[in-house]
Amino acid sequence: MKNCEYQQIDPQALPTPTPTPPPHHGKDTEKKKEPRRPRRKWEVFPGKNRFYCDGRIIVARQSGVLPLTLGLILVTSGLFFIFDCPFLVKHLTSCIPVIGGVLFVFVLITLLQTSFTDPGILPRATPDEAADIEKQIARLRSLCFGSDNTGNTSYRPPPRTKEVLINQQVVKLKYCFTCKMFRPPRTSHCSLCDNCVERFDHHCPWVGNCVGKRNYRFFYTFIVSLSFLTAFIFGCVTTHLALRAQGGKGLVFALQESPGSAVELVICFFSVWSILGLSGFHTYLVASNLTTNEDIKGSWSGKSGEDVTNPYSQKNIFINCCSVLCAPMPPSLIDRRGFLPTDESAQTGSADIELPTLAAKSEINVCTQGTKGLLESAALSPLLSTSCPQGKPQNAHSCPETSPALNSDPTSEFSKGCRGNHMSSSHGDTSHPRHTKARSKKCKREALHIPNPAFDVPVSPTSPDAAPDSKARSHKGGSLTPLH
Amino acid sequence: MAETHSLQDMRQQTAITAKVFIQRDYSSGTMCQFQTKFPSELENRIDKQQFEETVRALNNMYAEAEKLGSQSYIEGCLACLTAYTVFLCMETHYEKVLKKIAKYIQEQNDKIYAPRGLLLTDPIERGLRVVEITIFEDRSLTR
Numbered sequence: 021m022k023n024c025e026y027q028q029i030d031p032q033a034l035p036t037p038t039p040t041p042p043p044h045h046g047k048d049t050e051k052k053k054e055p056r057r058p059r060r061k062w063e064v065f066p067g068k069n070r071f072y073c074d075g076r077i078i079v080a081r082q083s084g085v086l087p088l089t090l091g092l093i094l095v096t097s098g099l100f101f102i103f104d105c106p107f108l109v110k111h112l113t114s115c116i117p118v119i120g121g122v123l124f125v126f127v128l129i130t131l132l133q134t135s136f137t138d139p140g141i142l143p144r145a146t147p148d149e150a151a152d153i154e155k156q157i158a159r160l161r162s163l164c165f166g167s168d169n170t171g172n173t174s175y176r177p178p179p180r181t182k183e184v185l186i187n188q189q190v191v192k193l194k195y196c197f198t199c200k201m202f203r204p205p206r207t208s209h210c211s212l213c214d215n216c217v218e219r220f221d222h223h224c225p226w227v228g229n230c231v232g233k234r235n236y237r238f239f240y241t242f243i244v245s246l247s248f249l250t251a252f253i254f255g256c257v258t259t260h261l262a263l264r265a266q267g268g269k270g271l272v273f274a275l276q277e278s279p280g281s282a283v284e285l286v287i288c289f290f291s292v293w294s295i296l297g298l299s300g301f302h303t304y305l306v307a308s309n310l311t312t313n314e315d316i317k318g319s320w321s322g323k324s325g326e327d328v329t330n331p332y333s334q335k336n337i338f339i340n341c342c343s344v345l346c347a348p349m350p351p352s353l354i355d356r357r358g359f360l361p362t363d364e365s366a367q368t369g370s371a372d373i374e375l376p377t378l379a380a381k382s383e384i385n386v387c388t389q390g391t392k393g394l395l396e397s398a399a400l401s402p403l404l405s406t407s408c409p410q411g412k413p414q415n416a417h418s419c420p421e422t423s424p425a426l427n428s429d430p431t432s433e434f435s436k437g438c439r440g441n442h443m444s445s446s447h448g449d450t451s452h453p454r455h456t457k458a459r460s461k462k463c464k465r466e467a468l469h470i471p472n473p474a475f476d477v478p479v480s481p482t483s484p485d486a487a488p489d490s491k492a493r494s495h496k497g498g499s500l501t502p503l504h
Numbered sequence: 505m506a507e508t509h510s511l512q513d514m515r516q517q518t519a520i521t522a523k524v525f526i527q528r529d530y531s532s533g534t535m536c537q538f539q540t541k542f543p544s545e546l547e548n549r550i551d552k553q554q555f556e557e558t559v560r561a562l563n564n565m566y567a568e569a570e571k572l573g574s575q576s577y578i579e580g581c582l583a584c585l586t587a588y589t590v591f592l593c594m595e596t597h598y599e600k601v602l603k604k605i606a607k608y609i610q611e612q613n614d615k616i617y618a619p620r621g622l623l624l625t626d627p628i629e630r631g632l633r634v635v636e637i638t639i640f641e642d643r644s645l646t647r
Contacts, residue, residue: 129587143631184530346580348598353631
């Protein structure tokens with residue numbers, strides 16, 4: 021405990037950040053006595069998110085291809101209203117722009133809500149909680165192994181799984197080294213956002229955010245309304261061109277008269293299949309109360325011949341749909357706009373001694389959290405860097421989602437492959453390596469690079485390399501979240 | 505360690521000596537429920553019955569918050585029709601129950617736990633992961 025000499029230890033230098041690392045802590049300790057404006061919790065949020073409007077809006081650090089998504093929707097709808105609607109209103113009915121307008125507004129609102137809503141991020145464990153969990157685990161270990169061969173249990177990494185019984189089904193809860201807690205069921209850690217997200221579905225680059233418990237219903241509504249919008253525009257454009265080409269004038273003449281329609285036709289033709297497919301896939305997931313993550317991993321499909329069923333399903337399609345889409349909206353757990361306690365003792369309090377606010381409080385907190393804690397963090401950091409790789413795709417639970425509208429063959433083949441994978445999810449694991457070999461050597465290499473066996477990340481099909489757009493590729497590569 | 509902190513400690517009559525964490529109970533799924541097992545650290549502090557009653561009351565309130573009833577269906581459908589913009593204006597059912605829970609915890613602290621040197625922390629402040637019970641001890645007595 022030589023550290024307790026009240027020398028300032030820079031929290032930034034710690035391998036793993038404390039749950040609420042104040043970013044300007046170095047400067048603050050000198051200015052402690054001066055009145056400072058109270059800071060909000062979003063300002064010290066440890067995950068990789070960006071906040072706007074004083075914490076009201078949250079997005080992932082990488083916005084993915086959200087601008088592209090918005091651009092495509094706006095361009096296509098704009099061209100529709102400019103080129104097709106006047107003609108169709110004259111020749112058919114004026115309901116068409118009304119319907120189109122309603123769908124367009126719906127799509128835009130749900131897209132923005134999906135992107136800007138907290139997906140269900142779990143705040144990281146406070147140091148006290150983390151210490152308590154470690155103590156429990158050490159106690160259990162010493163009970164299991166006896167006192168002779170455990171050695172110094174304090175520095176051993178905690179066991180990584182805990183089993184619970186949910187509706188007569190054994191579910192393994194994994195320990196998250198970043199968030200320092202056992203993840204609740206259905207929770208997964210997104211490496212792109214560096215957060216544990218409840219009921220994690222996937223990280224969607226198209227919306228630039230994770231899809232989890234709180235924004236799944238927005239996401240589902242978005243893709244369903246987008247499929248209606250795309251199909252509607254496609255239908256209207258086809259009708260428009262057909263009407264123009266009547267009387268022997270020909271399609272070329274029609275396209276020359278209305279060039280915007282050609283653009284819309286191309287965009288809609290390629291997007292309608294993938295988006296309809298995606299909506300169908302998610303409708304299946306909603307009806308069986310599954311997440312994309314679970315479906316891809318084949319968690320409840322009895323892959324190893326065990327008699328496993330989904331413990332969360334209510335065995336009734338209607339009830340499943342209602343519980344996923346119409347359940348009461350859960351609150352955001354991260355309290356972005358709450359103020360930090362002025363003495364910051366509630367958040368960064370040490371495991372056993374709570375001290376009054378002092379200029380040297382930060383140092384005390386660091387040293388009472390322990391040399392033990394520091395050493396443990398140091399021991400864990402190489403593990404962390406391999407286990408939570410940034411942008412290393414291992415799972416394609418976003419695979420159907422990343423089948424971009426504009427890609428043709430690789431994606432459609434891939435989407436089919438993904439859905440094929442989903443259909444034959446009873447052979448979930450066996451299909452994964454096959455897809456991986458075909459898809460992404462990069463992903464497979466990096467998946468194999470992960471040495472930690474407890475992080476049983478299934479190697480799944482990925483689509484990043486299929487994207488022609490290099491920006492999209494890098495984002496998609498980064499978007500696939502290793503699950504551990 | 506004790507020597508270096510003794511100056512600060514002496515200033516305080518009471519200081520926290522321990523925190524007990526009541527973990528979540530996942531046996532009925534992902535619903536927010538807490539374990540009613542009585543922690544050993546509270547044995548000489550509070551009555552087991554009292555503690556279990558508090559936790560059960562909390563569990564019931566959380567179950568009410570997450571209940572799938574006709575009201576939540578109507579709210580959900582209405583929200584969907586308005587592209588979920590109602591969530592921006594209206595307080596959701598869950599939030600209303602959370603306020604109720606906060607009040608209940610405050611009440612329990614005032615009436616039962618504070619006189620025994622304990623403090624319940626609202627689980628929402630810990631991300632609905634744990635119920636944190638802080639045990640205060642009068643240092644002047646222990647030293």
